[in-house]
Amino acid sequence: MEKIFRVFSLKHLLLVSIALNVSLILRVMNLSEKEILNSWSQEEELAKGHVSNNRHLSSSSSSSSSSFANTRIEAEDGGEKVINLDHVIAVAIIMLSLPGLTKTDFIDVMLLMFFFQCSGDPTMYEKYWQQVGDKTTIVIPGWQSLSYFSDVSNICWFLEPDFAKEVVRLHRVVGNAITENRHLVVGTGSTQLFQAALYALSPQDALEPISVVSAAPFYSSYPSITDCLKSGLYKWAGDAHSFKKDGPYIELVTSPNNPDGFVRQSVVNRSEGILVHDLAYYWPQYTSISFPADHDLMLFTVSKSTGHAGMRIGWALVKDTEVAKKMTKYIELNTIGVSKDSQLRAAKVLKVLSNSCEPNSSEGECFFEFNHRQMATRWKQLRMAVQKSGLFSVPEFPPQFCTFLGRDFKPQPAFAWLKCEQEEIDDCESFLRGKKILTRSGRHFGFSSKYVRISMLDRDQNYNLFVERLSNIIIS
Amino acid sequence: MEKIFRVFSLKHLLLVSIALNVSLILRVMNLSEKEILNSWSQEEELAKGHVSNNRHLSSSSSSSSSSFANTRIEAEDGGEKVINLDHVIAVAIIMLSLPGLTKTDFIDVMLLMFFFQCSGDPTMYEKYWQQVGDKTTIVIPGWQSLSYFSDVSNICWFLEPDFAKEVVRLHRVVGNAITENRHLVVGTGSTQLFQAALYALSPQDALEPISVVSAAPFYSSYPSITDCLKSGLYKWAGDAHSFKKDGPYIELVTSPNNPDGFVRQSVVNRSEGILVHDLAYYWPQYTSISFPADHDLMLFTVSKSTGHAGMRIGWALVKDTEVAKKMTKYIELNTIGVSKDSQLRAAKVLKVLSNSCEPNSSEGECFFEFNHRQMATRWKQLRMAVQKSGLFSVPEFPPQFCTFLGRDFKPQPAFAWLKCEQEEIDDCESFLRGKKILTRSGRHFGFSSKYVRISMLDRDQNYNLFVERLSNIIIS
Numbered sequence: 001m002e003k004i005f006r007v008f009s010l011k012h013l014l015l016v017s018i019a020l021n022v023s024l025i026l027r028v029m030n031l032s033e034k035e036i037l038n039s040w041s042q043e044e045e046l047a048k049g050h051v052s053n054n055r056h057l058s059s060s061s062s063s064s065s066s067s068f069a070n071t072r073i074e075a076e077d078g079g080e081k082v083i084n085l086d087h088v089i090a091v092a093i094i095m096l097s098l099p100g101l102t103k104t105d106f107i108d109v110m111l112l113m114f115f116f117q118c119s120g121d122p123t124m125y126e127k128y129w130q131q132v133g134d135k136t137t138i139v140i141p142g143w144q145s146l147s148y149f150s151d152v153s154n155i156c157w158f159l160e161p162d163f164a165k166e167v168v169r170l171h172r173v174v175g176n177a178i179t180e181n182r183h184l185v186v187g188t189g190s191t192q193l194f195q196a197a198l199y200a201l202s203p204q205d206a207l208e209p210i211s212v213v214s215a216a217p218f219y220s221s222y223p224s225i226t227d228c229l230k231s232g233l234y235k236w237a238g239d240a241h242s243f244k245k246d247g248p249y250i251e252l253v254t255s256p257n258n259p260d261g262f263v264r265q266s267v268v269n270r271s272e273g274i275l276v277h278d279l280a281y282y283w284p285q286y287t288s289i290s291f292p293a294d295h296d297l298m299l300f301t302v303s304k305s306t307g308h309a310g311m312r313i314g315w316a317l318v319k320d321t322e323v324a325k326k327m328t329k330y331i332e333l334n335t336i337g338v339s340k341d342s343q344l345r346a347a348k349v350l351k352v353l354s355n356s357c358e359p360n361s362s363e364g365e366c367f368f369e370f371n372h373r374q375m376a377t378r379w380k381q382l383r384m385a386v387q388k389s390g391l392f393s394v395p396e397f398p399p400q401f402c403t404f405l406g407r408d409f410k411p412q413p414a415f416a417w418l419k420c421e422q423e424e425i426d427d428c429e430s431f432l433r434g435k436k437i438l439t440r441s442g443r444h445f446g447f448s449s450k451y452v453r454i455s456m457l458d459r460d461q462n463y464n465l466f467v468e469r470l471s472n473i474i475i476s
Numbered sequence: 477m478e479k480i481f482r483v484f485s486l487k488h489l490l491l492v493s494i495a496l497n498v499s500l501i502l503r504v505m506n507l508s509e510k511e512i513l514n515s516w517s518q519e520e521e522l523a524k525g526h527v528s529n530n531r532h533l534s535s536s537s538s539s540s541s542s543s544f545a546n547t548r549i550e551a552e553d554g555g556e557k558v559i560n561l562d563h564v565i566a567v568a569i570i571m572l573s574l575p576g577l578t579k580t581d582f583i584d585v586m587l588l589m590f591f592f593q594c595s596g597d598p599t600m601y602e603k604y605w606q607q608v609g610d611k612t613t614i615v616i617p618g619w620q621s622l623s624y625f626s627d628v629s630n631i632c633w634f635l636e637p638d639f640a641k642e643v644v645r646l647h648r649v650v651g652n653a654i655t656e657n658r659h660l661v662v663g664t665g666s667t668q669l670f671q672a673a674l675y676a677l678s679p680q681d682a683l684e685p686i687s688v689v690s691a692a693p694f695y696s697s698y699p700s701i702t703d704c705l706k707s708g709l710y711k712w713a714g715d716a717h718s719f720k721k722d723g724p725y726i727e728l729v730t731s732p733n734n735p736d737g738f739v740r741q742s743v744v745n746r747s748e749g750i751l752v753h754d755l756a757y758y759w760p761q762y763t764s765i766s767f768p769a770d771h772d773l774m775l776f777t778v779s780k781s782t783g784h785a786g787m788r789i790g791w792a793l794v795k796d797t798e799v800a801k802k803m804t805k806y807i808e809l810n811t812i813g814v815s816k817d818s819q820l821r822a823a824k825v826l827k828v829l830s831n832s833c834e835p836n837s838s839e840g841e842c843f844f845e846f847n848h849r850q851m852a853t854r855w856k857q858l859r860m861a862v863q864k865s866g867l868f869s870v871p872e873f874p875p876q877f878c879t880f881l882g883r884d885f886k887p888q889p890a891f892a893w894l895k896c897e898q899e900e901i902d903d904c905e906s907f908l909r910g911k912k913i914l915t916r917s918g919r920h921f922g923f924s925s926k927y928v929r930i931s932m933l934d935r936d937q938n939y940n941l942f943v944e945r946l947s948n949i950i951i952s
Contacts, residue, residue: 027539121623129619136619142612142825143605145595145786148779188788188811195810228809230708303624310621310816312664327561333697333704334671335664339815340786349618358676387906 002220061198096420122414122457125307127372129349136170138345145340155321156185158337161250166350167300167315173354174368174404176282177293177300182317182396184325186338187331189316190280190301195225195334197276197297197316200326201250202233211237211245213250215267216446217259217417218454219278222252223446229453239446240267253295258282259445259453260395261413263287280304285371287411296320304414306367307457312344313329321390375412378456378463382416385471392470393419416454417442422475435473437466519934527842597888598933602618602784605825611839612729612828614821621816631797631805632661634813640825643776643791650832650844651879652758652775653769658793659800663807666756666777666790670728671701671810673792676802677726677750678709687713687721690728691743692922693735693893695754696929698728699922710947716743724748729771732757735921736871737889756780756894763848763887764878772796780890782843783823783933786944787797794799848881851888854939856933858892861947869895892930893918900952904928913942 019193072162093330114445129136152162164184171177187193202210214224214240226236237243240251253265258281277295281287283305301314318324331337357366397411418439420428426451442451456463484842494757511652605612640660647653663669678686688702692715702712716727728747731740734757742751753771757763759781776789794800807813833842862868873887894915896904905917918927932939 003558121625123622126619126622129622132618134617137617139613139615139616140821141610142600142608142614146602146605147599148784148785149597150786188815191809192811225809228806229705230706232706284815307622310626310813311623312811312813312815330704333667333701334810335668336786337786337788339788339818341817341821342815345616346815352618 004279019277024427029059033047039449048404049210080416084232115165121455122303122307122309123459124457124463125371126459128367129266129307131357132352133365135246135406136349138348140341140344145344148350150340150343155183156331158182158331158340159165159186159345160340162347163313163350166347166354169354170305170324170350171292171317173357174284176280176284176289176294176404177298177317182319183321185316185318185324185327185331185441186343187316188335188338189303190278190299191221191225191313192331192334192338193314193316193327194222194276194278194298196229196327196330197299197323198226198250199330200229200233201249201297202275204233206233206248207231210402211235211247212250212252213237213240213243213268214254215264217257217442217451218252219254219258220440220444243268247275250274252276252278254278255278256287256411257415257450259415259440259442260417261287261397261411261415262395263411266290269299281414284368284402285375285406285415288400288409289401289404291402295296297323302349306346306353308346308349311346312339313342313346343364374414375456376409378467379412379416381467382456382470385467386418388471389473391420391425391473392473393421401404405423412456413454416456417451418454419451426450435469437469487780494795510595530743532562551767557610558908562715578697597931598779598783599935600850600933600939601847602935604843604848605783607846608832608840611823614815614824616820621820624813626816631659631800632807634804634807634816635660635662636816636819636823638823639789639819642823645830646781647768647793649833650765651768652760652765652880653755653774653793655793658795659797661792661794661800661803661807661861662819663790663792664811664814665779665788666702666754666792667697667777668807668810668814669775669790669792669803670752670754672803672806673752673775673799674702674707674726675806676799677752677773678707679724680709682709682724682880685709687719687723687725688712688728689713689716689719689725689744690730691716691740693729693733694922694925695730695734696916696920700717721935724750726750726752728754728756730751732887732889735891735916735918735927736893737763737873737887737891738871739887753826757890758941759845760878761851764876764885765880767879773799778822778825782822782829784822784825787822788815789818789822798865801936833925844880848885849890851932852885854943855888855892857940858932858946861943862894864947865949866951867896867898867949869897869903887931890932892932893927894930895927898927902926911945 019406054190060356095291148158150158154161154164156334157324163186168179171179172435185193185196187196198212209232212221212222212234213236218239223236223238226234234250237245237249243249247272249267249268249272251268253264255277256262258278259266261281266273275295275297277298279293279295279298280301281304282300283291285433296319298317299314300317303309304309316324316327318327352363353367357362357368358365382394386394395417399408399410401408418428418433425431427441427448429439432439437454439452439454441448441452442447445451445453454466458466483787528777537930545822567632569583624634626634630637630640631865640661643660644655661669661672663672674688685708688698688710689712690698691808694715696907699712699714701827702710710726713721713725719725725744725746727742727744729740729742729751732752733736733740733756737757743751751773753769753770753774755769755774756777757780758765758769772791772795775790776793778789781783792800794803828839829843831837832839833844858870870892875886877884894904896907901907904919905915905925905928906926910916913930915928915930917925919925921929930942934942
């Protein structure tokens with residue numbers, strides 16, 4: 001409490017009290033944050049590194065759940081998209097002290113602030129798993145998994161055998177990747193595995209760091225993750241299309257691509273190139289499975305396949321033994337392995353998922369069928385909203401035969417890559433923010449700011465509100 | 477299977493078959509690996525980075541639990557300490573092809589190879605948690621924790637509130653650290669938090685990387701973790717005692733120290749120094765709690781406090797808001813948060829632990845009392861073995877009053893820092909390896925190779941075998 005008194009004068013405390021009342025009134029008015037606000041920014045914003053704090057707002061409170069100082073200084077845009085009630089209260093305080101504030105202005109800004117469930121979390125998937133019930137429930141006794149080790153017979157000694165087994169089975173069921181003669185390396189999400197791959201593929205004694213490239217628009221976190229520690233081993237070198245430097249390089253191929261959903265291949269195609277394939281979205285709810293992927297190094301994650309982002313579990317399929325060993329070494333150095341609890345839980349979830357999709361399964365509807373239908377509905381809604389508005393466009397994809405679902409369909413990506421078509425709108429993100437739709441600007445993806453990326457994986461309620469708002473933006 | 481045929485000729489297959497028979501015979505002779513071999517190397521060996529593969533041995537097999545190629549090339553010493561049966565079989569093959577091999581030689585090498593449960597795992601703690609029973613069991617349904625977020629009201633947005641609450645409570649119960657007016661940052665083990673601290677404390681725009689130092693003997697993984705990515709932000713600069721460079725620096729203070737168990741303070745003491753306190757072992761089973769630690773940045777881990785190394789959960793107590801924000805940012809970039817499953821499980825374990833140690837608890841014996849007694853017994857055994865042998869020494873510590881246990885006692889560290897006292901033994905690790913005791917040489921800790929570090933946290937059976945062997949090494 002001392003800290004609070006240091007920061008706040010009596011006048012400030014009075015304002016805090018007023019703001020708290022406002023917050024309570026808003027709650028009484030049943031203007032629930034969740035119901036009011038869309039939040040279409042993405043989890044990658046969390047990991048994008050270059051925090052440009054456009055607005056700095058400070059607040060302080062003691063947390064009810066702990067005695068820690070719970071001070072936050074937050075960026076409203078451009079930076080972190082995590083925001084808290086303290087922040088909202090701080091803004092409320094400032095706004096209430098402004099002369100000539102209208103009730104509408106106040107509520108508008110408050111609404112804009114309530115976007116803390118942003119993140120493009122894959123919460124859409126909760127519905128399926130709730131429906132499945134207790135089959136995926138895991139029970140772990142207190143004396144289990146005290147050891148660092150999971151499987152000493154494996155290069156990746158921290159890989160839980162049950163998880164490995166279910167990963168292999170899932171790829172067999174779906175037919176989206178070759179697992180034979182591959183090493184499986186588990187990671188704390190595919191983000192850690194991406195860094196493990198950079199470590200493993202970079203020459204250790206080169207005179208300069210190896211170039212890391214990806215074709216624009218590329219995953220917005222690649223540059224910041226690559227460069228955050230100013231590594232002497234590797235360095236972000238931008239858009240693969242314009243990469244001209246001689247010598248070895250690493251090219252990241254995300255397919256289907258984040259943010260635009262297109263199926264991709266490498267673009268540099270020189271002899272000294274090393275490829276990393278990020279196949280996080282190569283699952284049948286998003287895109288047709290055309291063939292089992294057969295690349296040297298392929299990355300996957302439960303966050304985008306089953307929706308369990310909170311587990312922080314990803315995996316790599318690695319052809320080369322030395323590369324698998326070096327990736328394992330990186331994860332040893334970085335985190336001495338990967339949570340056993342989450343691996344065991346992931347194993348159970350993957351097992352239930354595969355069970356549901358095996359031919360002649362009696363386990364309820366196949367996970368991918370269910371969520372394919374969800375995505376189809378959402379993309380239909382989005383295209384109708386885009387059509388109704390007339391101000392935007394989204395990519396058109398050709399249909400392709402899916403070996404898993406046994407029918408043709410058009411891709412229905414986890415993100416919508418929306419373009420503001422009006423000539424006078426250069427900054428689509430700002431334009432949409434003015435309409436209370438929070439998105440991520442194309443410039444973060446090495447592309448034009450006429451584009452924004454929008455998550456398609458939020459809960460129904462938020463998604464529906466978003467398409468409703470979008471459809472109502474018409475030329476005035 | 478194709479891969480196997482590519483690697484192995486018919487002759488090799490015959491040798492594999494012979495080796496498998498040898499392995500089976502050994503098993504029939506009931507020479508169980510677990511019973512035969514002590515393994516006193518440490519988990520940090522996994523994370524030490526500079527793998528000097530003295531012996532390269534290759535083998536290949538198809539795993540029974542998956543279809544992955546299960547090829548391993550392993551270092552028998554100096555490098556990774558993880559070893560598998562394939563490796564043993566490969567060694568067996570090579571040995572069987574050597575002329576003049578005696579049965580004793582063969583069995584000796586086989587025994588030495590069976591050290592795959594090395595690692596200094598804190599498996600000693602299994603006994604307590606088994607005794608506690610179901611109270612620490614956790615149940616997680618499949619639809620829980622899909623989101624990336626845990627607590628958007630916190631700077632560390634991926635921190636589970638229940639975990640935060642139990643950490644604060646535990647420090648209050650034990651009295652080993654101040655938590656008031658601190659930010660709590662959770663990490664994938666304290667190893668990740670150490671890197672987060674380096675990232676947060678290094679100047680972002682300095683002309684050269686900041687020096688990172690620690691007084692020798694220091695934790696053997698510090699150098700390799702610090703330098704593995706050749707960061708332009710920070711650089712390992714060795715023993716703090718001999719650090720003379722002007723300008724800012726980061727000093728790592730491990731107290732009680734790993735490997736030698738002594739209570740420590742910073743040694744450089746210059747105005748531009750930034751301190752990181754690694755307090756992983758500041759718990760009453762190891763050392764007297766003299767006062768609640770009150771440093772700017774303190775690291776803790778469940779691996780060494782409760783013994784749950786497989787959870788990969790650590791925490792930092794951070795005074796400065798900007799540092800806490802940067803550490804959080806690093807963990808966002810590195811792994812987009814920390815496993816929710818493990819945080820929830822850790823919360824439950826810490827809760828049961830605190831319950832057991834509250835005054836007038838009716839929850840069975842206090843965790844720290846129980847394990848303090850275990851450690852006391854082990855140190856007594858060790859000192860007797862050292863005395864009986866006459867060839868070694870271990871540190872002597874003065875007794876100190878423990879505010880938690882309410883009595884004086886001498887430190888009983890998680891590691892024994894053993895010295896080979898005989899003048900002619902320069903390499904204590906090699907000497908002990910010859911006696912079938914696997915240790916970690918002092919040279920990895922920036923110190924003399926007359927010293928070795930020995931884990932005191934293995935299961936009873938292994939520990940007892942170790943002290944028995946040690947006590948039987950006498951001057952011949």
